[in-house]
Amino acid sequence: MIARTLHIARRESIEIARQPILLAVVLTLIVGIALLGGASLFVLDRLVSVQGFGNSLEIFGPAYGLHGAEGFAAFTRLVVHAVNFLVFTQFLGVSAVLAGHTMLHEREVHALPFLLLAPIRRTELVLGKVLGALAIPGAVYAAVVVVLGLFLHTLPIMAPVSDLIPPSGGWLAAFAIAGPLWALVVCTLCSIASAIAPDVRTAQQLVWLVVTGITLTVCYALTVLVGAGAWPELALAVAGAIAFAISLAIASATLGRDLAR
Amino acid sequence: MESLPVEPQSLVVCRGLGRSFGGTAVLSALDFTLEAGKVLGVVGPNGGGKSTLLLLLAGLLRPTLGSVEIAGIPAHHVATARRGSVGLITADHGVYPLLTGRENLVYFGGLYGLAPEAVLARARPLLDELDLERALDARVAHYSSGMRQKLSLVRATFLDPILLLLDEPTANLDPLSSRSIHHAVRQQADRGRAVVLVTHDLDAAAALCDRVLFLDGKALSWETFTTPRADPALSPLHAIYEQVVRR
Numbered sequence: 001m002i003a004r005t006l007h008i009a010r011r012e013s014i015e016i017a018r019q020p021i022l023l024a025v026v027l028t029l030i031v032g033i034a035l036l037g038g039a040s041l042f043v044l045d046r047l048v049s050v051q052g053f054g055n056s057l058e059i060f061g062p063a064y065g066l067h068g069a070e071g072f073a074a075f076t077r078l079v080v081h082a083v084n085f086l087v088f089t090q091f092l093g094v095s096a097v098l099a100g101h102t103m104l105h106e107r108e109v110h111a112l113p114f115l116l117l118a119p120i121r122r123t124e125l126v127l128g129k130v131l132g133a134l135a136i137p138g139a140v141y142a143a144v145v146v147v148l149g150l151f152l153h154t155l156p157i158m159a160p161v162s163d164l165i166p167p168s169g170g171w172l173a174a175f176a177i178a179g180p181l182w183a184l185v186v187c188t189l190c191s192i193a194s195a196i197a198p199d200v201r202t203a204q205q206l207v208w209l210v211v212t213g214i215t216l217t218v219c220y221a222l223t224v225l226v227g228a229g230a231w232p233e234l235a236l237a238v239a240g241a242i243a244f245a246i247s248l249a250i251a252s253a254t255l256g257r258d259l260a261r
Numbered sequence: 262m263e264s265l266p267v268e269p270q271s272l273v274v275c276r277g278l279g280r281s282f283g284g285t286a287v288l289s290a291l292d293f294t295l296e297a298g299k300v301l302g303v304v305g306p307n308g309g310g311k312s313t314l315l316l317l318l319a320g321l322l323r324p325t326l327g328s329v330e331i332a333g334i335p336a337h338h339v340a341t342a343r344r345g346s347v348g349l350i351t352a353d354h355g356v357y358p359l360l361t362g363r364e365n366l367v368y369f370g371g372l373y374g375l376a377p378e379a380v381l382a383r384a385r386p387l388l389d390e391l392d393l394e395r396a397l398d399a400r401v402a403h404y405s406s407g408m409r410q411k412l413s414l415v416r417a418t419f420l421d422p423i424l425l426l427l428d429e430p431t432a433n434l435d436p437l438s439s440r441s442i443h444h445a446v447r448q449q450a451d452r453g454r455a456v457v458l459v460t461h462d463l464d465a466a467a468a469l470c471d472r473v474l475f476l477d478g479k480a481l482s483w484e485t486f487t488t489p490r491a492d493p494a495l496s497p498l499h500a501i502y503e504q505v506v507r508r
C-alpha cells in the first residue's frame with residue numbers, strides 16, 4: 001500500500017514541480033511571509049537600542065497590566081505568534097489549493113478512468129494525491145522554519161519568548177506533529193471538494209470554504225497554544241489524527257467505482 | 262498480479278444489460294457475447310449509449326439492469342487485485358501532458374506493481390511497431406494527437422489484457438495515424454484478445470470487426486462478417502446504418 005501511495009504522490013509532485021509559475025507562487029507565499037516576519041522581528045530588535053523606543057510600547061503594555069520590559073516582551077510575543085500563524089497559514093493554504101485541484105486535474109486530462117481501472121485502493125489514490133500536494137509546500141515550509149528559527153535565536157529580544165519558536169516543546173508539538181496531521185485533514189477535505197465539484201470554479205469556492213473555516217481555525221488554535229507547552233498541542237494532534245482518518249474514509253467513499261457518482 | 266482466467270468461448274457475456282442516468286435509460290435490454298480473438302464493433306448515433314456500454318464493460322459503471330460478466334466475473338465486482346485484465350483506450354487519451362511518454366508508461370505500470378524495466382520491456386515491441394520509441398523521452402504535451410493515442414494503445418496493451426475496450430481510438434487522427442492504430446488493434450485481436458471498438462468510422466468497422474452492433478439505446482441490428490477485414494468498399498454497413506438508425 002505504501003509503495004503505491006508514494007508512487008502516486010511522486011507523480012503528483014513531479015507535475016507540480018514542472019509548473020514554474022505555480023512553483024514560484026508557492027515559494028513566494030511561504031518564503032515571502034517568513035521573510036516579512038523575520039524582518040519585522042529584526043527591525044524590532046534593532047529599535048530596542050533606540051533611546052525611548054521601549055517606553056513607547058507602554059501604550060500596549062498597560063492595557064494588559066504590563067509595564068517596562070514585561071510590556072515589551074508581551075508585544076514581542078504577539079509578533080512571534082503572528083509570524084507563526086502567518087507562515088503556517090501560507091503553507092496550509094497553498095497545500096489546500098493544490099489538493100483542491102488533484103481530482104479535477106485527473107478529469108481534465110481524462111486519466112481518472114485509467115486510475116479507477118488500476119488495482120489500487122481508493123484510499124491509496126486519495127492519500128497519494130494528498131501527500132503529493134503536500135510534498136513541495138511541506139519541504140519549503142520545513143526549510144523556511146528551520147532557517148527562520150535559527151535566525152530568530154540570534155536576536156536578543158527573542159530570549160523571553162524562546163518558548164514560541166523552534167525547538168521548544170510547544171512549537172515542535174504544534175508545528176511538527178499536530179500541524180502536519182491537520183494539513184493532511186485540510187488537504188483530504190480539499191481533495192473531496194475536487195472530486196465532487198463539477199468544475200474548477202465550484203472547486204475553488206469549496207476550497208476557499210475549507211481554508212476559511214478549518215485552516216484559519218486550526219492555525220489559530222495551534223498558534224495560541226504553543227506557549228502552553230506540548231500537551232495541549234498533542235491533544236490537538238490526536239484530534240487531527242482522528243479527523244484525518246474520518247476525512248480519508250469519506251474521500252475514499254466519495255470516489256466510488258461508478259464514474260457516474 | 263493475478264490475471265482473470267482466459268476462456269476460449271464467451272469471454273464477455275451481457276444479459277439484459279441496462280443503465281439509466283437520473284431516471285433516463287441510456288441503454289436497455291442488451292444481450293450479447295464476445296469471444297476471445299474477436300473484434301466487436303459498436304456503431305450508432307451520438308447519445309446512443311456506446312461509451313456507456315464501454316464503461317459498463319470496464320466495470321467503471323454499474324448496470325441498473327441486467328449483468329455484464331468478463332470471464333465469468335461481474336465486471337463491477339472484479340476484485341481490486343484482479344484488475345488489469347481490461348485495457349481501455351479513449352478518444353481523450355488520458356495521459357499526463359507534463360510527464361514524458363516513458364514516465365507515463367512507468368507511472369501506469371507502477372500502479373499495477375510493475376518495475377520500470379518490466380514496463381518498458383513489455384511495451385518495447387509495440388513502441389517499435391508504432392514508431393514511438395524515439396519520442397519516449399519528450400513530454401506528452403509536445404506529442405501530436407496521433408502520438409498520444411499510440412501511447413495510450415501501448416499503455417492499454419502492455420499489461421496483456423484479455424479484453425481491449427476502444428472508445429473512438431482514431432477520432433481526430435490523420436489517415437496514416439488511424440491506419441497504424443487500426444492495424445495494431447487487429448493484431449491485438451489476432452493475438453487472442455477480445456476487442457470492443459466503439460467508432461463512427463463505418464469503413465474502419467467493416468475492415469476491423471468480426472461483428473458490428475448498431476446501438477441506439479438498445480440493440481437495433483447486428484451484422485456479422487464471415488470474413489473479417491472485408492473490403493470497406495463492399496461493406497453493407499453504410500446502407501444498414503442509414504436503414505436502422507433512421508428507422
